[in-house]
Amino acid sequence: MSQYGFYFDKEKCVGCRACEVACQVWNGSNQTVKWRNVTTLTRGQFPEITGVNVSMACMHCGDAPCKKACPRQAISKSEETGAVTVDQSKCVGCMLCLWACPFGAPKMSTKGRMEKCNFCQERPMGIKRACEEICPTQAIVSGLIDELANFSKKNVADRLSYTEGGGVVLGHEGT
């Protein structure tokens, strides 16, 4: 099974929220709530201030806890791409998947069923996802998890000038 996923680089994200908009535009017909969220967190007081922008959607985890938590088996993992998706005809909106998800990705839609990132399933694999395509700083990168892990390691190595550590793609630790 191929496993695709997202890599996010917090050093590059400027918090413009273009990814949120692109996600909503591309998935407009399926989406009633935001699937991708940019969380901006600041700590301290000027001039000693520090902050981070984190763009987060479903990480399509290798061993998805939401899939195991669903009492209706409404969440499935694609054999082809590893994308974790919700079958709304089975979902009862109990929100146990949200409770299980470490990233808080599944959201209650206005239809009373859970919604989450479907990895732009209507886009052919091999081209960029909507959020990735729009990102002006290339902070979001999608691809095969193994490649992303190597990409992440290389980024860390380039920045810190050593080759150990780093290289963790959230939801795929230990890959």
Added chain:
Amino acid sequence: MTMLKYTFLWMMILVSMGFFLVGVYKNIVSKIAHILWVNDPGPTGTTGRDTRVRLPFASKETIFREAIVQKRIENRSAFLWFRHLLIAFGFVSLFVVAQLYALFIKVYPIEYFVIGTGRGYLKFSLELTGLVLFVGLTLGLIHRIMYAEQEKTFVDLRLLLLLWFVVATGFMTEALRFIIEPHDAFIEYSFVAAPVARATAAFPWQWHTLHTIMWTTHAILIAFFFACIPFTKFVHIFVAPFGRSITMGQDTSRLKREKIAEGLL
């Protein structure tokens, strides 16, 4: 005959409870155990990134809003909210009254409930809660049929029909019983089954046979319904109020994202 009926009923209850308990373990208990395990941050000082959030216990207001008043449904449609409230409260109260009826009249007989006014109150409560449930289910069926295109994705017509038939056969069984026992001491407490019985008693039908058939059908449908609960969309009866309260109407999502961001700060 009565002995045979109740032996059959208890056999049905045992089989149904067997399926029900297996389903509850498989689709509810094991799921919640898994979630608790996933969310367990482990002992303090463990190595590695801890992105898990210690969820605060749901407040009384959240439980009231999400599980009792079901405000999220009201946000979708006032009519949907109204009929869902009728079904939810009708079902829960009918279940509770039916258990009290069985407890005080069959299991631990108390004179007030066996031959006293208490029995009349219980019968009245059974009919009232049954009627509330029946009205809610009928409104749901009408809406499901009228708006089939929009509703068919989310509403399972077969389950709605199953519960509708459970309640309908309940009323019909009681009406048929009043036809064959017209001098029941508590008939005055019945405001649905008794009028139906009076309206149909004049027909020259085999009422005893019809009553046995209807009673058996009702018993089978109830047993089937309870066996179905954990395996079908009915499972939401247990998991939705629980899950919605514990996730505090999506506040959990924000808290988890902030926890991740804090880790990356």
